[in-house]
Amino acid sequence: MLEIKDLHATVEGSEILKGITLTINPGEVHAIMGPNGAGKSTLSAVLAGRDGYEVTQGSITFDGKDLMEMEVEERAQAGLLMGFQYPVEIPGVKNIYLLKSALNAQRAAQGLDEMPAPEFMKLIKEKISFMKMDSSFLHRAVNEGFSGGEKKRNEILQMLVLQPKLALLDEIDSGLDIDAMKVVAEGVNSLRDENRAILMVTHYQRLLNHITPDQVHVLIDGRIAKSGDRHLAEELEARGYEWVIEEPAA
Numbered sequence: 001m002l003e004i005k006d007l008h009a010t011v012e013g014s015e016i017l018k019g020i021t022l023t024i025n026p027g028e029v030h031a032i033m034g035p036n037g038a039g040k041s042t043l044s045a046v047l048a049g050r051d052g053y054e055v056t057q058g059s060i061t062f063d064g065k066d067l068m069e070m071e072v073e074e075r076a077q078a079g080l081l082m083g084f085q086y087p088v089e090i091p092g093v094k095n096i097y098l099l100k101s102a103l104n105a106q107r108a109a110q111g112l113d114e115m116p117a118p119e120f121m122k123l124i125k126e127k128i129s130f131m132k133m134d135s136s137f138l139h140r141a142v143n144e145g146f147s148g149g150e151k152k153r154n155e156i157l158q159m160l161v162l163q164p165k166l167a168l169l170d171e172i173d174s175g176l177d178i179d180a181m182k183v184v185a186e187g188v189n190s191l192r193d194e195n196r197a198i199l200m201v202t203h204y205q206r207l208l209n210h211i212t213p214d215q216v217h218v219l220i221d222g223r224i225a226k227s228g229d230r231h232l233a234e235e236l237e238a239r240g241y242e243w244v245i246e247e248p249a250a
């Protein structure tokens, strides 16, 4: 599904990612943890194809295709979707319109006709109620004036509607209250599927109490210093990151 090999990337001339190798198979959920400044958001940005990041070495293959050769829209149409820590506000564009046009663009890329309106409304109602969001959010401008937690729910709502092959969630848990955390985690868990992969960047083990990852990776200074199962997240919570720096690579 996603194969990252020896990835090096620079931002404004300084090397931030210094050789990341990571394979995520369909059906798997991986979590990336690590201290501030380790390069977690840089990795998400490179995968999303954001401007300002230069890959200087290595490769990223998504579903057998070279991701670096794909434009941002092509990545989305191929099924790679990102949820951000700070989702963008799109004034003047209604949430429901964005969902509908994104879904239909995805269908067009697959050679399918637009989803008929009644079917679309049924789908949206089901997903918005799953995310415990009021239907008024559909008619507000995308994320405009949404609280931090509402934005995160909205990111997961988009995922539930668009059903990506690979969902990248960058600090989707930051700033969530206890109930919102559960709703967001349930949303992510409902995305778990044998054909889908999920990559989450998180600072907190508490998210991983709700979403059990298959693998946890510790990113330190642009490299994966250690990988393990969910128990690694518990150990990090208890011991911090210093010990990983002192005794890297198990």
Ligand SMILES: Nc1ncnc2c1ncn2[C@@H]1O[C@H](COP(=O)(O)OP(=O)(O)OP(=O)(O)O)[C@@H](O)[C@H]1O
Residues within 6 Å of the ligand: 011, 012, 014, 016, 034, 035, 036, 037, 038, 039, 040, 041, 042, 043
């Ligand atoms: N535009 C930029 N110019 C210079 N340095 C940058 C730029 N963007 C990021 N960096 C540096 O890259 C490093 C990695 O940043 P990144 O945001 O990827 O870390 P992170 O692991 O996501 O951190 P956090 O946990 O604090 O969110 C940091 O030292 C940061 O200062």
